[in-house]
Amino acid sequence: MARQSYQRLSPADIDKIWERLRSGHSVKPTARALGLSTSTVRSYLIRCGGIRPDPRHRGASHLSLEEREEISRGLAAGRSLRVIAAGLGRSPSTISREVAGNGGRHRYRATVADQAAWARSTRPKVCKLATNPVLAGIVAEKLQRRWSPQQIAGWLKLTYPDDPGMHVSHESIYRTLFVQSRGALRKELTAYLRTGRVIRRSHGTRLPDGRGGRPGIVSISERPAEAKDRAVPGHWEGDLVFGRGMSPVATLVERSTRYLLLVGLPGGNHKADAVADALAAAVRHLPDHLARSLTWDQGHEMAEHKRFTHQTGIQVYFCDPKSPWQRGSNENTNGLLRQYLPRRLDFRTLTQDDLDAIALELNDRPRQTLGFKTPSQALAEVLR
Template identity: 80%
Template sequence: MRAGMAAKPSARELGLCTGTVRAYLIRCGGIRPDPRRRAAGRLSLVEREEISRGLAAGESLRVIAAGLGRAPSTVCREVNANGGRRRYRAARADVSAWSRATRPKACKLASRPVLRAVVEAKLTQRWSPQQIAGWLKLTFPDRPEMQVSHESIYRTLFVQSRGALRKELTRYLRTGRVVRRPKGVRLPDGRGGRPNTLHISERPAEAEDRAVPGHWEGDLVFGKNMSPVATLVERKTRFLMLVGLPRGDHRADAVADALAAAITTLPAQLAKSLTWDLGHEMAQHQRLTIQTGVQVYFCDPKSPWQRGSNENANGLLRQYLPRRLDFRALTQADLDLIAAELNGRPRQTLGFKTPSQALAEALR
């Protein structure tokens, strides 16, 4: 897992249940961090022994430094910090330097209650730590005490001994996980190709470089009992639309009609192309093109990353539409409220503007 393998393939290799592996990982506190290493520019034990020999031989600090290829000031500070010329000992100096290098510091969120309150409020609004860190930098550019890195927020959430953020705030994270882990390896899903399709390489150049708005990426997300919702993400602005499917019907003709009804509500300059994966629900893509004039392009097999904006949006959407929820119980008004909240969240790729702001600027 430290090498990058996810929990599921790791469990397969061991012949264990995935839940067993994950439970064990949580009990252990996640993947063990890499051991401490001496920085390349620091003095080594061998160099300290040379310093000790030179001092015993009565050499000057400049001569010792020249023999080591170090600055005289480096050797001077080393000797003065460890007893001076008469009391300097290499082994004791090396142990002392290693101990001082740990430099334990108080957690920033624990020592600044105002900053902690702001971070907690944004977490409960389902902002990611990276979004919070970027927003704080834009909102308080001249107040470093009101800025914190996203890594500090994650560490404070996952390591409760830091004593700042409450553990239960992890439920507001998109993934909901309670430990840090390496990035997993996504396994292929085995979906095949579709006939009579236009390949993504034939998509216009303006869609590829996100130069103008109007080029969309789409997919279906499924809930309990295979209840689907269609997602559409505009490539330039990351603006999200959610389309409910009547009675949870995700057959190709029903999907084409539902998408056509949603796309025809858009201004003409926002309806240019649609990129989809090779799912069977888009078998009636020609029907959609006839109804809307939007040309549909398809990704390579097993290549969801080719419509990465949509994949990212689907991940964010799981905070609101978890797999255990039956989406057929939701109305289009419910889906519109969820889309509005996501479109009001700042995005790093937009310079921490919201998709709604980016879309308004693009239309102007």
């Protein structure tokens, strides 16, 4: 029987969801581990903005279920509200409001009254931005200018140093954006955040979720020293650049000469096996002394790196996560490429001859880092 797309979450489920999220697990493996559908967990997180609601508790001054049962028994016995209040050590007005608000003397039921009081306790507290429309307007305007909540909070303190009413923490801004029940900032303003997220993500290391694994990767720290100092040619850096409709082209840049190879991927297929085969075909003609290593980021497209190494004999080394500067030559060249391959262009409309022509033009452009020699000239010197 197919599992329903939505399931009611028990308090135990909710506790386990937050426990796993704070441990670094993402939504899919969390749902999988708890036997829940991903849509159920994601819908719950979107409703609360990725921020766990404060745990509900009964205030010390509020009537308890036991006191309400005493009220019910007193009413059934015909006792006056003052007598019931004296027996409970409560004010007569408290008992009077309790009875009047829950059906009166003849319809009062302790369990029903307690459930109603518990439901009312979930009402969200009014946040600072909801009570100060001027402040909320300023925050919204700065968000639309793509200021971060931290920048807004710091600017407000500098601009209104003597007016605490115009100060708000960055955490309050985030919470008001993500928790829409606060009612002060529109959900659409999340599009102006740098990440564009609609829910808050917990801080800390994200654990692997089992997708896009790259088994047996070799870290860049194990790459030969000759590659790091660019003294020996034959060490390449690679990446994919994307055009409209996620159409990809692979870029390979030789570290010592900055020589560029562009590799078209048939049909725009950038699955790991297709990328490995296309790259292998592109470098197979290189002489041995120009085919020593390849450095790539930890993108899923290189999951078949062993296949590439088996076909070419070129060892693949992987950058540390979120460290594009470890492929600096490639990143710089990809920036230059955008003159020829803008993001709005569908790269699937280009042939390999088109890509070769673009690479030839870039390789014939002088580069400051090469003393204004061209990559083609630098490569020719290496080949001589």
